[in-house]
Structure formats: structure tokens, C-alpha cells
Amino acid sequence: MTAAWLPEAFANAVLEWFAHFGRKNLPWQLEPTPYRVWVSEVMLQQTQVAVVIPYFERFMGRFPSVSALAKAEPDEVLQLWAGLGYYARARNLHRAARVVIDQHGGMLPQELELLMALPGIGRSTAGAILSLAGGQAHAILDGNVKRVLARCFAIAGWPGASRVQKRLWVLADDLLAAANRVGSTQMQPGRLSAAGAYNQGMMDLGATVCTRTAPDCDPCPLSRHCLALGTDSVRRYPESKPRRPLPRRATRWLLVQDSDGRILLEQRPPTGLWGGLWTLPEVALQESSADWCAQHLGQAANRVEKLANRRHSFSHFQLDIHPERLAIAALADRVGEDDARLWMALESASKMAIPAPVKALLLELLAADL
Ligand code: SF4
Structure with missing residues (x-):
């Protein structure tokens, strides 16, 4: 005893x-x-x-x-x-x-x-x-x-x-x-x-x-x-948190590259999920990524390639990410750029303040392009 x-x-x-x-x-x-x-x-x-x-x-x-x-x-x-x-x-x-x-x-x-x-x-x-x-x-x-x-x-x-x-x-x-x-x-x-x-x-x-x-x-x-x-x-001991299944969300991430291989990054608003970090443009699954290019960049995508889906877990939900790689024909200097959107060489982009799943995707792209 x-x-x-x-x-x-x-x-x-x-x-x-x-x-x-x-x-x-x-x-x-x-x-x-x-x-x-x-x-x-x-x-x-x-x-x-x-x-x-x-x-x-x-x-x-x-x-x-x-x-x-x-x-x-x-x-x-x-x-x-x-x-x-x-x-x-x-x-x-x-x-x-x-x-x-x-x-x-x-x-x-x-x-x-x-x-x-x-x-x-x-x-x-x-x-x-x-x-x-x-x-x-x-x-x-x-x-x-x-x-x-x-x-x-x-x-x-x-x-x-x-x-x-x-x-x-x-x-x-x-x-x-x-x-x-x-x-x-x-x-x-x-x-x-x-x-x-x-x-x-x-x-x-x-x-x-x-x-x-x-x-x-x-x-x-x-x-x-x-x-x-x-x-x-x-x-x-200690007892675990009573489990409730985590809700799921899904999104499509766009890896848009210009003819020089530069990638488009967007900055999140200062508060909220990944607030202030740089991420990839995203659209709802039911929306067309080609339409997004035409609407936001004034450019048609001349190639769209679906990449392997992946899941990222947050403490309060799971995010299913459907990445797509898009190529636009133009050299995209300043196309669509503003304070919260910029084009960067892949290697520099991978060193920005970006969340882990974005970094993983950029590193995959870098490795594939070698
Ligand atoms: S405090 Fe932890 S490590 Fe130490 S005897 Fe108790 S259970 Fe074992």
C-alpha cells in the first residue's frame, strides 16, 4: 500500500x-x-x-x-x-x-x-x-x-x-x-x-x-x-481529452508558376488561421482553378496538373488539401502583384514565413524540378 x-x-x-x-x-x-x-x-x-x-x-x-x-x-x-x-x-x-x-x-x-x-x-x-x-x-x-x-x-x-x-x-x-x-x-x-x-x-x-x-x-x-x-x-493517468471526431474541411491550393518557374504566394490576413503567414492562393473545390487565373491574373493557364492530395491536422479540425500545379505562359513580373501577393523563385519562396504543409509542397516541387 x-x-x-x-x-x-x-x-x-x-x-x-x-x-x-x-x-x-x-x-x-x-x-x-x-x-x-x-x-x-x-x-x-x-x-x-x-x-x-x-x-x-x-x-x-x-x-x-x-x-x-x-x-x-x-x-x-x-x-x-x-x-x-x-x-x-x-x-x-x-x-x-x-x-x-x-x-x-x-x-x-x-x-x-x-x-x-x-x-x-x-x-x-x-x-x-x-x-x-x-x-x-x-x-x-x-x-x-x-x-x-x-x-x-x-x-x-x-x-x-x-x-x-x-x-x-x-x-x-x-x-x-x-x-x-x-x-x-x-x-x-x-x-x-x-x-x-x-x-x-x-x-x-x-x-x-x-x-x-x-x-x-x-x-x-x-x-x-x-x-x-x-x-x-x-x-x-492523466486521462485523455474526451474524443469527438474532428470536423473536416477541404480546399484546393494553387501552385501557379510563370514561364520562369516563379511561384505566386499570398499573405494571409494578420489574424485567424496562419495569420500573417505566406501561403498559396486557394479556391473552393467546386471552383475552377483556370477561372481563378483568368480572373485574378488576367492570364489563361496553359497547363493544369493535379498533385497528390494530403491532409493537415489542426487541434480543432482537419484540412484536406487538393493541390494543383498551374503554368501560365507569361513572364509574370508584377502580374496580379500587390502588397499581399507576390511572385518568387521557388527556393526563396520556400524560405519565407510559410506554414509547414506549404513548405512541404514547395520542397517537393523544387526536388521535382532538379
Ligand atoms: S511519477 Fe511517473 S515516473 Fe514517477 S513513479 Fe509515478 S508514474 Fe512512475
Whole structure:
């Protein structure tokens, strides 16, 4: 039978494990300013550390400070984000940087509520910034921490449900307070406070030991009291989101090329799906792509080739993409061009701020043309 945890014992186990096995040399940990921690936390949402590192380095190389980010054009921010997905994160980061310059004198606020009032900063991200960069005692509750707590304390229900989320926050706050009590008399690694070391330890445990698909319970510092392990029900926690089939949408994407092989790109409106990114012209399935060319470019398509269909999954729907490659006879310098539509050489187009499925299509075309 598994004995119940005392919060202090739990916190101590995490702090000790972190001192020996936690990650201490990630790029944002080496110089943990509020700005760097903020950018890293936003990039790490739904994305693994190994994927984030090169994006973080490039982003910091170009935007080393809040003011550099605030001064940038939205297009350039999106370009550095292209491939990371969830582009609302980049747009919010950029908007928040401008608010920090306009309303907070260029410094990220040091109060939880003020941080949470910035676009794209929720309670967990604010807690991470304040604890990892400022040493303050605020809890975090990202996906990794939710999973560890749900298993250790056998918390039923999907962690995204508000009732479950409330319970997890109460637990996270209690444990953080305990970590602050037991850890503040100990030396913590790096320049971290007890709260920072505990929070980083919880994130690292979830990311490296109590992983989603292959939890490694033997060396886990929490195994002695883990309720899920003690009742042989690790796979039960955390519970998945109740499944509803995702709605499907379909669209036709047009890869229009001029006689020089240049491709036509269109920029999306700043908000909404793939807001601000460059994509391909699209038409409804029942509409004719040749008509689109005549209407928007004043040119007839002299070749239309259907390419293999593909599907792209968003969190809330699936998009069936029916791509078509069209050739127009003219050299299309400026034909149909305006602020939101331009012709580009294929290789340059593939390096623009474009969503992953557009990039995949352009790279296929490039490979086919070699
Ligand atoms: S004992 Fe296993 S299930 Fe429990 S927290 Fe550790 S790794 Fe996760």
C-alpha cells in the first residue's frame, strides 16, 4: 500500500533529484533573464526542447532584447517562427513586447497579475518567468507538471477540464509552498531559488522520467509514494481529452508558376488561421482553378496538373488539401502583384514565413524540378 505524501517530502524528493539529474545547461538557463525565460517558455508550449533550441538561438540572435523584438515587423517574427507551429504564440509574443515597451518602460512586469495581462501569457508561463528568472515563489502547471501530479496523486479526469485544473493548481501551490520552506535553507544549483529549482525539477521530471508514453518508474524519485504506480494504473493517468471526431474541411491550393518557374504566394490576413503567414492562393473545390487565373491574373493557364492530395491536422479540425500545379505562359513580373501577393523563385519562396504543409509542397516541387 502506498503511503500518502507529505508536501515537504514530495518537494524535497524533487529538489534532490533536480540537484543531481536536472537540466541546467539549456540555452535559456545559462542567462536566465525574464525576457529569455519568457521566449523559451512560449516556444516550449506543445514543443519539445530539442526542437526549440535552434529556434531559440536564432530568435535571440536576431531579437536579443524586448525592444529589438518590439521594433521588428510582424513578418520577420513569423519568419523566425516558421516551422514551430501554433503561430498565435509568435503574434502574441510580438504584441506583448510592444505593450512592455509602451506601458512598462521596456521591463517585463514583476507581478503575476500584470504579467498575465500581457497577450499570450497564462498563469503557468507567468509563474515560470517569475520563479526561474526572478526567484519568486509561484507555481507552474505546464503539460509535464500536470502529468507528474496526475499520476502521483491519482487525479482522475482530463487535466484540461476546469474542475481538474482547479484541483491541480491547489496541489501545485501547496507543493511549491512546501518546496519554498524546505529548499530556502539549502543551496540550489545555478542561480535558482528554491521555487525555481523545484519548478525546473518538476518540468524536467515530466520531460525525462515521467514521460507520456514510457514512464521510467524505477529511478523516479517519486516512486515510493506514487499512487498510480502503487495501484498499477500509471497508464490511466492523466486521462485523455474526451474524443469527438474532428470536423473536416477541404480546399484546393494553387501552385501557379510563370514561364520562369516563379511561384505566386499570398499573405494571409494578420489574424485567424496562419495569420500573417505566406501561403498559396486557394479556391473552393467546386471552383475552377483556370477561372481563378483568368480572373485574378488576367492570364489563361496553359497547363493544369493535379498533385497528390494530403491532409493537415489542426487541434480543432482537419484540412484536406487538393493541390494543383498551374503554368501560365507569361513572364509574370508584377502580374496580379500587390502588397499581399507576390511572385518568387521557388527556393526563396520556400524560405519565407510559410506554414509547414506549404513548405512541404514547395520542397517537393523544387526536388521535382532538379
Ligand atoms: S513513479 Fe512512475 S508514474 Fe509515478 S511519477 Fe514517477 S515516473 Fe511517473
